[in-house]
Amino acid sequence: MPDVAVRIVVVGGVVxxxxxxxxxxxxxxxxxxxxxSVRLEGIAGDLVxxxxxxxxxxxxxxxxLHGLGAEFTEVAHDADPDLFATAGIDAVPTLVxxxxxxGVAAVxxxxxxxxxxxxxxxxxxxxxxxx
Numbered sequence: 833m834p835d836v837a838v839r840i841v842v843v844g845g846v847v848x849x850x851x852x853x854x855x856x857x858x859x860x861x862x863x864x865x866x867x868x869s870v871r872l873e874g875i876a877g878d879l880v881x882x883x884x885x886x887x888x889x890x891x892x893x894x895x896x897l898h899g900l901g902a903e904f905t906e907v908a909h910d911a912d913p914d915l916f917a918t919a920g921i922d923a924v925p926t927l928v929x930x931x932x933x934x935g936v937a938a939v940x941x942x943x944x945x946x947x948x949x950x951x952x953x954x955x956x957x958x959x960x961x962x963x
Contacts, residue, residue: 869920870928870936877905878956882916882926884909892943893925900949929956 872880881897881904883890897904909916909924923941929952931937937955940948 870926870939871919872928872930872936873918875905875907875915875919877903878930879904879952880928880930881906882909882919882921882924882928883907884924887924889943890925893927896944896946896949897927900946900953902949902953927952929953931955932957 879897879902881890881893883894883906885908894906904927907915907919925941925943927940927944927949929937929939938952940952944952
């Protein structure tokens with residue numbers, strides 16, 4: 833009887849691991865692809881927020897960053913639409929974190945939650961884990 837219980841636990845663990853990989857791996861690849869598709873050449877700042885005028889979600893993203901005391905560069909679509917195309921931005925708001933080596937560390941499309949904004953700030957080297 834103990835052998836049957838052990839086998840059930842082992843099979844259950846394997847099935848759970850397979851499901852986790854099947855669900856999480858596509859999300860991870862999607863995030864990595866999004867980060868690779870964004871180009872920040874010619875844009876200053878470690879955190880860059882791409883916005884459009886009249887966008888309520890952009891206002892929410894801006895308020896979240898201001899609430900955290902984050903320093904960020906804002907690129908408005910109406911001010912430089914060509915920069916959006918060059919950077920590979922297809923949705924607003926989009927928050928991009930540049931890592932210390934200068935490349936794109938992470939991308940959040942839509943208004944970031946406080947948790948997401950803090951994570952991007954950490955990736956950009958703006959705050960520490962304890963902040």
